[in-house]
Amino acid sequence: MGSSCLNSSRTVLERPISFSFDKQCRPCPTSGFSLLMRRKYTNIVRCQGNGNVRNPNGYPPIVTERPAAATVTEDHMVLSSNAKIRKDVGMMDLTSYKETTALGTIDTCLSEGIGIVRFLRGKEFLITGATGFLGKVLIEKILRTNPDVGKIYVLIKAKDKEAAMERLKCEIVNIELFRCLKEIHGSNYQAFMLRKLIPVVGNVREANLGLETGLADEISEEVDVIINSAANTTFDERYDVALDINTIGPCRIMSFAKRFKRLKLLLHVSTDAYSQVNSLSSSIFTSIAYVNGQRQENTPLLDIETEIKLAFDSKKTSCDSSMIQEMKDLGLERAKIHGWQDTYVFTKAMGEMAINCMRGDIPVVTIRPSVIESTCKEPFPGWMEGNRFDNANTQKLMEEMSEEERTSFDFNVASISWKDYISNVHIPGLRRHVMKGRGICTKSQLVGTTL
Secondary structure (H helix, E strand, O other): OOOOOOOOOOOOOOOOOOOEEOOOOOEOOOOOOHHHHHHOOOOOOEEOOOOOEEOOOOOOOOEEOOOOOEEEOOOOEEEOOOOOOOOOEEOHHHOOEEEEOOOOOEEEOHHHOOOHHHHHOOOOEEEEOOOOHHHHHHHHHHHHHOOOOOOEEEEEOOOOHHHHHHHHHHHHHOOHHHHHHHHHHHHHHHHHHHHHEEEEEOOOOOHHHHOOHHHHHHHHHHOOEEEEOOOOOOOOOOHHHHHHHHHHHHHHHHHHHOOOOOOOEEEEEOOHHHOOOOOOOOOHHHHOOEEOOEEOOOOOOEEHHHHHHHHHHOOOOOOOHHHHHHHHHHHHHHHHHOOOOOHHHHHHHHHHHHHHHHOOOOOEEEEOOOOOOOOOOOOOOOOOOOOOOOOHHHHHHHHOOOHHHHHHOOOOOOOOOHHHHHHHHHHHHHHHHHHHHHOOOOHHHHHOOOO
């Protein structure tokens, strides 16, 4: 099975200590995870108005402390409470500075800000989920703002190299999102893109990400930054599938990352939907302790290993729709038991927890984008891909309407006209609710309502 955390056909768990969290992500008293709580204030940076980067305590973020590591062996995910904690992991590559004074301040080069362009220059990347909306936007931004970056290895699910190259061209290189780059490079655009973007056949659901041995060695030797944007975003996905991608997938990526010789950063794309984060919190283990300002008591402990084992022990291999629905229902049931609203955010939350436990001395940044609609300004306004909103509930509601209601409240959910929305939904609804019982509002008045 290689160095994978787990795979979908075999679940073997061996733990010298328990991997348990409650809804507040507080470690169980017997879990041995107290070391993780030491991360408070060690990885938070704030940008001051003059461009300097400082920690909340006023000192520059040159040295950060990392928690005890969790390791992945050939067949087991083993969590160790005795791993060495390193304090020599620097963030100097992330900032533009000249020297450190006796007071610990950084003389930042204002023309470079915090050094983003300098950091990107010459760096090589491994990006998962690159054919998704966020991955494409990220690639476009990197190549447009800094064409001097090194190679970008793009993990693509495909049957062979030719199929991976075809997906790269059809789903990234030749789409409208990259039109600004096409204008910049003109006739050299295709050559530029294919020189920078290296498609690699792989899958986050497989050991070593499904990479060939030689290619895996090459990537681990050359890559500076890993960006994990791979995810299954279906809210009610089968529990085993969602866990395999959103929870175990990050474990496999982190396991692979431990082989890297020059890794500067692992950027993990999560979601802000899985918790209402208290703004006063300082780390992942305390930031989700409060939901809507309230501590979540009476919520059972969340043991990630138990959830994984439950999912795969219950796995239904049949394609029968009833079997598929059973696995979907299981995911929603487990999510709600532990306080999350759906399978997607629940499994993404567990993926974050696993990464933070396994990271060791690997620099990790987790970002939580909210609901994604379209590009706002760059590379141009309004680009979007696919349907960004789920109209299923509205459509089901309209299917249940009577003929009278359809006449009064007709609304095309596939093409929003705000005039129609206000006039045919809000205003008639208000009039019907307030005035119909008083004999003031008639059917003809409802139909004839306009702005």
